[in-house]
Amino acid sequence: MDSNRKQNNELKSHVISTLVENKPGVLQKVSSLFTRRGFNIESITVGESETKGLAAMVIISKGDEKVLEQITKQLNKLIDVVKVVDLDPNNSVKRELALIKVKTNNEQSRSEIIQHANIFRGKIIDMGPSTLTIEITGDPNKINALISLLINFGIKKIVRTGPTAIARETIL
Amino acid sequence: MKGGEAIIKALIEQGADTVFGYPGGQVLPLYDMIYNSDLNHVLVRHEQSASHAADGFARASGKVGVCIATSGPGATNLVTGIATAYMDSSPVVAITGQVPTHLIGNDAFQEVDMLGIAMPITKHAFQPKNSTNIPAIINSSFEIAKSGRPGPVVIDVPKNVQEQDLDDDIANLDSFSKLSFNTPGYNPTIKGNPRQVKKASKIIAKSSKPIILAGGGVIISGASKELKEFSELIQAPVTTTLLGKGSFPEDNDAYLGMLGMHGRKVANLSLDESDCLIAIGCRFSDRTTGNIADFARNSEVIHIDIDPAEIGKNVEVDVPIVGDAKNILNSLINNIKSLNINKINENSAEWYNDTLMFKKSCIPRVTYNETPLKPQQVIKEISNALDDDSIITTDVGQHQMWAAHFFNTMKPRKFISSGGLGTMGFGFPSAIGAKVAMPENDVLAVTGDGGFLMVCQDLATVKDYDIPLIICLFNNRKLGMVYQWQNLFYENRLSHTDLGQTPDFLKLSESFGVNAERITKVGETEKAIKAAKKDGEAILLDIVIDKDEELPMVPPGCGITDIIGEYKIENDITGISGGLSDTNDVIANKKDGD
Numbered sequence: 001m002d003s004n005r006k007q008n009n010e011l012k013s014h015v016i017s018t019l020v021e022n023k024p025g026v027l028q029k030v031s032s033l034f035t036r037r038g039f040n041i042e043s044i045t046v047g048e049s050e051t052k053g054l055a056a057m058v059i060i061s062k063g064d065e066k067v068l069e070q071i072t073k074q075l076n077k078l079i080d081v082v083k084v085v086d087l088d089p090n091n092s093v094k095r096e097l098a099l100i101k102v103k104t105n106n107e108q109s110r111s112e113i114i115q116h117a118n119i120f121r122g123k124i125i126d127m128g129p130s131t132l133t134i135e136i137t138g139d140p141n142k143i144n145a146l147i148s149l150l151i152n153f154g155i156k157k158i159v160r161t162g163p164t165a166i167a168r169e170t171i172l
Numbered sequence: 173m174k175g176g177e178a179i180i181k182a183l184i185e186q187g188a189d190t191v192f193g194y195p196g197g198q199v200l201p202l203y204d205m206i207y208n209s210d211l212n213h214v215l216v217r218h219e220q221s222a223s224h225a226a227d228g229f230a231r232a233s234g235k236v237g238v239c240i241a242t243s244g245p246g247a248t249n250l251v252t253g254i255a256t257a258y259m260d261s262s263p264v265v266a267i268t269g270q271v272p273t274h275l276i277g278n279d280a281f282q283e284v285d286m287l288g289i290a291m292p293i294t295k296h297a298f299q300p301k302n303s304t305n306i307p308a309i310i311n312s313s314f315e316i317a318k319s320g321r322p323g324p325v326v327i328d329v330p331k332n333v334q335e336q337d338l339d340d341d342i343a344n345l346d347s348f349s350k351l352s353f354n355t356p357g358y359n360p361t362i363k364g365n366p367r368q369v370k371k372a373s374k375i376i377a378k379s380s381k382p383i384i385l386a387g388g389g390v391i392i393s394g395a396s397k398e399l400k401e402f403s404e405l406i407q408a409p410v411t412t413t414l415l416g417k418g419s420f421p422e423d424n425d426a427y428l429g430m431l432g433m434h435g436r437k438v439a440n441l442s443l444d445e446s447d448c449l450i451a452i453g454c455r456f457s458d459r460t461t462g463n464i465a466d467f468a469r470n471s472e473v474i475h476i477d478i479d480p481a482e483i484g485k486n487v488e489v490d491v492p493i494v495g496d497a498k499n500i501l502n503s504l505i506n507n508i509k510s511l512n513i514n515k516i517n518e519n520s521a522e523w524y525n526d527t528l529m530f531k532k533s534c535i536p537r538v539t540y541n542e543t544p545l546k547p548q549q550v551i552k553e554i555s556n557a558l559d560d561d562s563i564i565t566t567d568v569g570q571h572q573m574w575a576a577h578f579f580n581t582m583k584p585r586k587f588i589s590s591g592g593l594g595t596m597g598f599g600f601p602s603a604i605g606a607k608v609a610m611p612e613n614d615v616l617a618v619t620g621d622g623g624f625l626m627v628c629q630d631l632a633t634v635k636d637y638d639i640p641l642i643i644c645l646f647n648n649r650k651l652g653m654v655y656q657w658q659n660l661f662y663e664n665r666l667s668h669t670d671l672g673q674t675p676d677f678l679k680l681s682e683s684f685g686v687n688a689e690r691i692t693k694v695g696e697t698e699k700a701i702k703a704a705k706k707d708g709e710a711i712l713l714d715i716v717i718d719k720d721e722e723l724p725m726v727p728p729g730c731g732i733t734d735i736i737g738e739y740k741i742e743n744d745i746t747g748i749s750g751g752l753s754d755t756n757d758v759i760a761n762k763k764d765g766d
Contacts, residue, residue: 025287032291073481
């Protein structure tokens with residue numbers, strides 16, 4: 001009866017890890033599926049996987065249980081999609097890469113920025129007369145925290161990859 | 173061997189001896205190869221007809237339908253038919269030409285991104301960049317189109333690839349049939365999960381008001397025999413979706429008629445009252461369910477479908493079973509037989525009898541003597557003139573619903589209609605495809621004046637290939653269904669639905685060399701169809717019907733019990749004593765339940 005069919009309507013952010021065929025047009029197929037069905041994409045990252053010919057695509061999406069179920073099912077329906085896993089946030093690691101170009105107005109600000117970057121385990125990967133570029137990886141929140149510190153110095157440009165994720169080795 | 177030749181060889185090896193197509197610049201190499209081949213090519217007069225005909229061919233025969241068009245406008249003209257096939261899960265392979273590879277992306281003459289266009293309306297799309305891949309691509313396309321949940325596949329072949337020589341090791345193969353692509357992401361589930369089957373059996377066994385909803389999936393999997401056995405075993409009445417029509421013999425007592433927006437009252441009300449809904453091979457379209465919140469509100473829902481994505485998409489389900497309908501029905505039957513079947517039948521006996529009595533009391537009237545002709549009477553005459561093996565196809569609109577209600581379909585693949593996409597213009601060309609596929613069966617297209625005008629140029633095809641179709645054109649000088657909606661929901665503001673000066677369909681037909689006859693009186697339709705069957709030539713019957721006849725319906729957004737309008741009841745049947753009062757009780761009970 002109805003009570004049996006009640007589902008959890010809480011909106012949650014999900015990390016969907018997929019293995020897709022590494023062919024042109026597959027990213028478009030996946031992303032257009034999201035658009036057409038009205039699912040939301042917070043971020044999407046793709047890169048080669050451990051298997052030749054297959055790419056790993058990590059999609060972050062927000063939705064309730066029903067939406068997530070549809071996302072996985074509809075993704076699975078695509079012939080180019082080989083595998084779909086909804087990663088358990090408690091048992092997976094998630095990282096994002098950001099490159100941040102910050103203004104360095106004077107020697108003092110330059111050393112302060114380097115200090116901040118070190119605290120966040122960022123790396124200085126480029127330096128010019130008036131800017132510093134920091135590479136940082138980590139949880140998206142950590143990156144946000146660094147950005148909020150750097151904002152006072154004046155940020156010239158930020159590029160972020162969006163999170164990618166992997167399941168931990170199952171602990172028995 | 174060149175790419176074009178490889179296409180033909182692979183098609184023939186796949187059993188596709190007939191293709192519907194229209195040539196053009198970017199398929200010239202392929203057509204040059206067709207010129208001397210064994211392929212039976214039907215030249216349609218518009219690419220849209222090619223895709224609809226391939227679809228009709230597929231639905232009537234259960235085989236894969238094939239259509240061919242050139243690049244650009246040729247390809248885009250196929251789109252409506254491809255989308256129609258996609259919505260109704262029909263296996264169609266569409267081959268389109270494409271500009272040569274070195275011009276792709278340059279906005280070359282007649283270039284369109286067919287792969288991009290095909291993406292949301294196909295099961296899969298291929299674009300061979302090398303002729304050596306063609307045999308594997310054709311084989312994989314057929315496999316994908318017909319297996320699992322069937323659907324259309326597009327193969328977009330650049331012109332130079334059609335001309336290119338295949339590598340010798342492939343070209344010299346006697347047979348291409350073993351070549352295919354590795355598609356690790358594609359493995360449809362066929363067998364139902366035994367645990368779920370057991371769970372479903374238990375629910376069915378304890379239910380006292382079970383009902384079966386059969387969809388097009390039952391027809392696709394060839395599970396009609398199993399459906400009948402299952403319904404008899406558990407004593408459950410059967411309702412169908414539009415595409416499920418024919419999955420269950422419609423003269424059977426247990427058949428309640430079609431469900432949904434234009435469904436039969438007995439089907440809609442019974443489903444609402446049931447306590448266990450067994451839905452097989454249907455996708456719970458909004459036209460079937462009405463307002464989801466009110467759908468099957470008293471039932472536990474068992475949903476059987478080969479496409480896992482259909483389960484839980486629209487209606488939340490208690491027991492999902494993914495797999496092929498035939499396979500799962502067999503397991504269910506075996507499982508239930510092992511339970512106490514007498515007890516099961518005892519549980520549902522009262523419900524079963526009440527429902528059948530209710531059905532008898534509200535059989536819509538089909539016999540009319542008046543002029544202008546009532547569409548119900550016309551469909552009755554069509555039924556009388558045809559046998560159980562005859563195929564009818566329909567367009568979309570009022571005539572489609574009249575046909576769905578009053579044409580008794582006794583066997584699967586005999587009622588062909590555009591359900592999901594609701595494509596006007598589908599009826600006539602799909603009938604061409606059906607007749608080409610099944611030349612031994614009588615094929616009759618039920619169409620409207622609106623839909624027929626969208627595709628009437630294919631009368632030329634009918635004449636050219638001597639295809640003996642019977643076209644029943646329900647002529648009410650307007651776009652009946654839209655007109656009805658404007659009348660009901662837009663304060664009768666009849667914006668552009670009156671077709672005004674429609675052509676003289678007799679002259680139109682005759683100008684193509686196709687016989688035609690105008691029907692205005694009772695009895696003439698039946699007579700004309702019988703004569704046409706004997707005659708063995710195509711004929712168009714311009715049937716002038718009562719333009720004020722409207723359909724009972726459920727307004728959009730309402731629950732399926734909120735039916736407005738009502739069919740007149742067939743008097744001679746409601747004469748059974750006690751029948752009516754029982755019915756009133758049933759209706760009263762149902763109202764109490766609201």
